[in-house]
Amino acid sequence: MSNSPDKTIASDSVAEFIGTTKRFGSITAADGLSLRIRRGEFLSFLGPSGCGKTTALRMLAGFERPTEGDVLIDGSNVSGLPAHRRPVNMVFQHYALFPHMNVAQNVGYGLRQRRPRMPKAEIAQKVAKALGTVRLSDFSDRRIWELSGGQQQRVALARAIVNEPKILLLDEPMAALDAKLRGEMQRELLALQRSLGITFVLVTHDQEEALAMSDRICIMGNGRIAQVGTPGDLYDRPRSRYVADFVGKANILTAEIIETRDKLVTVRLRSGALVAVQQNPDDSRAQADIAIRPEALSLAAPDAPLPVATATLPARVTHRTFLGDHTEYLLEADDLGTLQVNVPQQAERVSGGHDVGARVHVLWPEGTGLVLAADD
Known part of the structure; x- marks a missing residue:
């Protein structure tokens, strides 16, 4: 400060x-x-x-x-x-x-x-x-x-x-x-x-x-x-x-910054997927860490219709843990490593859930996630 x-x-x-x-x-x-x-x-x-x-x-x-x-x-x-x-x-x-x-x-x-x-x-x-x-x-x-x-x-x-x-x-x-x-x-x-x-x-x-x-x-x-x-x-x-990792849980991914528009930043993940995330003050770098909370992501079967302006990341379910108000999924995302997705129980009941080993799409809505400043 x-x-x-x-x-x-x-x-x-x-x-x-x-x-x-x-x-x-x-x-x-x-x-x-x-x-x-x-x-x-x-x-x-x-x-x-x-x-x-x-x-x-x-x-x-x-x-x-x-x-x-x-x-x-x-x-x-x-x-x-x-x-x-x-x-x-x-x-x-x-x-x-x-x-x-x-x-x-x-x-x-x-x-x-x-x-x-x-x-x-x-x-x-x-x-x-x-x-x-x-x-x-x-x-x-x-x-x-x-x-x-x-x-x-x-x-x-x-x-x-x-x-x-x-x-x-x-x-x-x-x-x-x-x-x-x-x-x-x-x-x-x-x-x-x-x-x-x-x-x-x-x-x-x-x-x-x-x-x-x-x-x-x-x-x-x-x-x-x-x-x-x-x-x-x-x-x-x-x-x-450091702050994103310490306060709550976050998926943190390294990405290439492509362009900035209307307070959103388009980045390319290592898998090649393009996602639009929120801007942080320092976006002049070629690469940056991106943070997205597990509850901001959702899951869909590969053949399910996809929402507009949503990026999809192919993944496989490795762990599924029932925690009362939500189910915690750990996934191995193609070329991205481990992701965590928290699915509310209402959504889980509607979809029927996803078994361990199942192939799914991780849905990343536009404008969700944040470019992080570099740690000192």
Whole structure:
């Protein structure tokens, strides 16, 4: 992203990375990050292990100091400010709750450390309000080991929000939960963020979690920001092969660019088939990677009538997997390698499906797919 100031966004930003770099000896964990975090938004840092997302979060929290560049909160440079003096709170992956304290004591711990001391009655009032917010009002006297994983997470959230931070930081807080509970907690966490109006910044490697919860997602790779956008932008308009491959599933094919017309680009696949796909900013190359989502393709028997303006790719079914709302097909396409096609169950029932080993046509509608920018 650009370092140039944007007055509209800047006035509404609660935090900002400005050319922020963090090195650990010879290893660059975060490389020249430039990002504005908007007030009241739910932002996720998403990427594989070692991509720099946790380092970015820790620099925002104050647990790491940038080697170069700055970190701003509410317009003030906090790069040298320790964690306890920043208006942020953090929920850790394993919650970091005190086992020797009950729920109320855990939630009120930060308030009891304030100087000058806060009156006990005020602490009790704030703790009660925080526990009510996370629906744990009846659990104030419980010990931590008496709680389920989801309840422990709510205690960690209550302990964070009781201090009324400007930013709440979440370091993979649902990684230890089972799949069903994780889904429930995602919905609860999102509802909590909307009700409080606090900026939430989440670190996760789970793309479904980021897509489901975020207003915007910052995709990280090799310590750099690969792309920032809404979940819809990143899914429908990934700029590079890295982003297309990381967010959702995509068929990525190398193609020769033939011509550009009306925001569409005609490309020739290795099989010789010509398809028209959406344009990306850099179409001056002779070759480019093309991405198309599995659900954008469909299947037809070789003798079936074909829709107008649709390219056909001959293929053979190698795997067929029923997944409830859709059937996932893996195909060996002539001269193209493996393709994935996801067929909705309604369409599957109408066609009767295609058996493993069957010859089919993969249908590629005009204007579907996208030319990807080159990865750095």
